[in-house]
Amino acid sequence: MIAQxxxxxxWMLAALMGDAGAYRKLLQGLxxxxxxxxxxxxxxxxxxxxxxxTLIAIHARRATYDxxxxxxxxxxxxxxxxxxxxxxxxxxxxxxxxxEAGELFGHDEAEEAIARRxxxxxxxxxxxxxxxxxxxxxxxxxxxAEAAKRTGMSESSVKVTVHRALKSLAEDLRDGKDR
Amino acid sequence: MRTDDLIxxxxxxxxxVAPGALTRMLATAAVLGLVCSAILMLWMxxxxxxxxxAIMSFGMWTKLVYTFAIAGFGFWLxxxxxxPGADMARPARFLALPVLAIALLAAAQLAAPGADMRGLVxxxxxxxxxxxxxxxxxxxxxxxxxxxxxxxPTRLTLAGIGAGLFAGAVGGFVYSFHCTESSAPFIGIxxxxxxxxxxxxxxxxxxxxxRW
Numbered sequence: 001m002i003a004q005x006x007x008x009x010x011w012m013l014a015a016l017m018g019d020a021g022a023y024r025k026l027l028q029g030l031x032x033x034x035x036x037x038x039x040x041x042x043x044x045x046x047x048x049x050x051x052x053x054t055l056i057a058i059h060a061r062r063a064t065y066d067x068x069x070x071x072x073x074x075x076x077x078x079x080x081x082x083x084x085x086x087x088x089x090x091x092x093x094x095x096x097x098x099x100e101a102g103e104l105f106g107h108d109e110a111e112e113a114i115a116r117r118x119x120x121x122x123x124x125x126x127x128x129x130x131x132x133x134x135x136x137x138x139x140x141x142x143x144x145a146e147a148a149k150r151t152g153m154s155e156s157s158v159k160v161t162v163h164r165a166l167k168s169l170a171e172d173l174r175d176g177k178d179r
Numbered sequence: 180m181r182t183d184d185l186i187x188x189x190x191x192x193x194x195x196v197a198p199g200a201l202t203r204m205l206a207t208a209a210v211l212g213l214v215c216s217a218i219l220m221l222w223m224x225x226x227x228x229x230x231x232x233a234i235m236s237f238g239m240w241t242k243l244v245y246t247f248a249i250a251g252f253g254f255w256l257x258x259x260x261x262x263p264g265a266d267m268a269r270p271a272r273f274l275a276l277p278v279l280a281i282a283l284l285a286a287a288q289l290a291a292p293g294a295d296m297r298g299l300v301x302x303x304x305x306x307x308x309x310x311x312x313x314x315x316x317x318x319x320x321x322x323x324x325x326x327x328x329x330x331x332p333t334r335l336t337l338a339g340i341g342a343g344l345f346a347g348a349v350g351g352f353v354y355s356f357h358c359t360e361s362s363a364p365f366i367g368i369x370x371x372x373x374x375x376x377x378x379x380x381x382x383x384x385x386x387x388x389x390r391w
Contacts, residue, residue: 018195027186052185059189061331061391063201064262077263081333085390 004029004105009071016062027055030075037079037104046086054082076104122169130165137162205258205326212322212346216353220315224357238361241284245366246351248277249374253345257323260338261330267337274344278371284363299362305369308358312373313380316343316350320381324388332389339385340378347377 008026015023034054038047057078065074119139123131133151136142137158148155180188233239252273259265288299302308323342332338351370360366 015193016196016198018193020190020193023193024186024190027189031182031186048182052180052182055182055185055189057331059193061263063196064331066262066265067198069262069265073264074262075264077333078331081263081331 005070005072008075009067012062012065012071013067016065016067027058030058031055033075033104034079038083041083042086046090050082050086053086054079057082072105079104122173125172126165126169130161133158133162134165138166201261201330202258204329205254205261205323208322208326209254209319209345209349212319213349213353215318215322216315216346216349219318220353220357223314224311224354226356227359229359230356233359236361239355241281241361241363242355242358242366242370243352245277245281246348246355246370246374248280249274250345250348250352252277253341253348256341257327257338257345260332260334260341261327263331263333267334267341278367281363281367281371285367288363299364300368302360302362302365302369304358304360305365308354308360308365308369309373309376311357312347312350312354312370313377314350315353316346316373316377319349320346320377324381324384328389328391331391332385335385335387335389336382337385338389340382342385343378343381344374346381347374350374350377 008029011022011026011029015026031051034051035047038050038054041047042050058075061078065071123135126134129151133147136147136150137144142150144155144158147153148158151158153161227233252270255270255273256267259267259270285299288294289296320342323346324339327338327342351374354370354373360369
C-alpha cells in the first residue's frame with residue numbers, strides 16, 4: 001500500500017463533501033507527485049501543462065472516485081490517461097509502460113528531499129545576507145525590485161550580488177569542495 | 180496560469196458531490212437507451228402476435244434471462260470502465276456465467292433424443308437475428324457512450340467494448356419481444372453474435388468517441 005494513501009483518501013472524502021481546505025491540501029500534495037511524474041516523461045513546458053490539465057481533470061471528474069477503491073490508483077489512472085493524451089496530441093509514437101500507481105507515488109518524495117537538502121547545504125556556505133538574497137530570488141520567486149526594497153540595496157547591486165554568489169557556489173561545486 | 184493559482188481557483192469553487200450521483204446518471208442513461216431501443220423495435224418490427232401466451236414460455240424466458248444477465252454484468256463493466264483505477268476483470272469474468280449456462284442448455288437440447296439439430300440451430304430467422312439485435316441496440320449504445328464520456332474512462336477501447344456488450348444485450352432483450360425463436364442453440368449463437376458484434380462496434384468507436 002502506498003504511504004500517502006490514507007491521508008489523501010481522507011482529504012478526498014472531505015473534499016467530496018465540500019471541504020475546500022482539505023481539497024486545497026490534496027491538490028497541493030498531488031501537484032508534487034504529478035510534477036515529478038510528468039517531468040520524467042515530458043519536456044519542461046509540456047510537463048507543467050500536463051500537471052494543470054490533470055488537476056483540472058481531477059476536479060471535473062471527481063465524482064468518478066469510488067470511496068471503496070484506492071484513491072492513489074484513481075489519481076494514477078487519470079495521470080496516465082493524460083500522459084497518453086499528450087503523446088497522442090503530438091502525434092508521437094510512444095509506448096507508455098504499464099507501470100503501476102507506485103510510479104506516481106514512489107521515489108519522487110525521496111528525490112525531492114535529497115534535492116532540498118543539497119541546496120540548503122550549499123546555501124549554508126554563503127554569508128547570511130547573500131544567502132537570504134539567493135534564497136529569496138532564486139528559490140522563493142521574490143522579484144529583484146522587491147528584494148532591493150527589503151535590503152535597501154539598488155536593484156543592480158542585488159543582481160550582481162546574486163550572480164556572484166551563484167558563481168562562487170558553482171566554482172565550489174566544480175572544485176569538489178562539498179566533500 | 181500558475182499552478183498555485185489554478186489550485187486556489189479550483190478549491191474556491193468546490194461543490195460537494197452527492198454520493199451515488201454518478202451511478203444514477205449512468206443508470207438514467209441506460210434506462211433512456213432501453214426505452215429508445217424499445218420504441219425503435221416496436222416501430223420497426225412490432226410485438227410478436229402471440230406475446231400474451233409466449234410470455235410464460237420457457238423459450239421466452241431463456242432469451243430474457245440470458246440477455247438480461249449479460250446486460251447486468253455489462254452495466255457493471257461500464258460502471259467500472261468509467262472509474263479510473265477500477266479493475267474490470269471481475270465483471271468480465273462474471274460474463275462467462277450466462278454464456279456457460281446457455282451453452283449447457285443448448286448442449287442439452289441438441290443431445291435430446293430425436294432433436295432436429297438444424298432446426299434448433301438455424302430456426303427460421305437466423306439471417307436477420309444478429310443484424311436486428313445490432314440495430315435495436317444502437318440507441319442504447321449512444322446513450323451509454325453519452326454517459327461514459329461524462330465519467331472518466333481511461334482505457335477507451337475496453338470501455339467501448341463494455342458499452343457495446345451492455346447495449347447489445349439490451350438490444351437482444353428488446354428483440355426477444357418480437358422474435359419467435361425459442362431454442363437455446365439459436366439464442367446462444369445468433370443473439371450472442373448480435374451482442375458480440377455490437378461490442379466490436381463499441382470498441383472501434385470508443386477509441387475516438389470516448390475521449391475526454
